[in-house]
Amino acid sequence: SPAGMVLSVLVILLLSVLYEAVKMGKAVLLRRALLALPRSLSQEALTEPQQEESSPAQGRQFQLAQPLTDGISPLFPRWFWYHVGQTLFHVVQVVLGYMVMLAVMSYNAWIFLGAIVGSTLGYFM
Numbered sequence: 001s002p003a004g005m006v007l008s009v010l011v012i013l014l015l016s017v018l019y020e021a022v023k024m025g026k027a028v029l030l031r032r033a034l035l036a037l038p039r040s041l042s043q044e045a046l047t048e049p050q051q052e053e054s055s056p057a058q059g060r061q062f063q064l065a066q067p068l069t070d071g072i073s074p075l076f077p078r079w080f081w082y083h084v085g086q087t088l089f090h091v092v093q094v095v096l097g098y099m100v101m102l103a104v105m106s107y108n109a110w111i112f113l114g115a116i117v118g119s120t121l122g123y124f125m
Contacts, residue, residue: 009110012103013118019096020122026089033082 100118103111 005110008103009114012100012111012114013121015096015100015103016115016118017122017125019093019100020119021125022089022093022096026086026093029082029086029089033079033086036077036079036082038077038079 100115104115
């Protein structure tokens with residue numbers, strides 16, 4: 001039916017716009033992750049092992065170079081959480097890309113045009 005076709009084209013158009021938005025979000029997260037990386041190894045969260053009286057069976061003990069700041073655990077630095085966010089954005093981007101690809105592979109010209117227009121609008125925004 002014509003209404004079903006229009007709805008299908010609009011859904012594909014919105015999926016294409018969302019794909020482009022996710023792609024831009026991933027780029028923003030990458031920039032933030034790069035800014036969150038430590039500038040040198042001297043700024044890492046772990047320092048040299050403590051020279052306390054500990055038995056060799058206990059293994060090496062490390063002390064934290066900096067206390068907790070902003071409620072963020074030193075075991076998972078800020079750049080790690082940006083990387084987790086990038087991974088989630090990547091999964092969403094791949095899923096959306098495959099969905100749009102499968103729709104285009106229906107070989108329907110209107111669906112194809114909806115994907116092209118959606119991608120154009122998404123990039124423009």
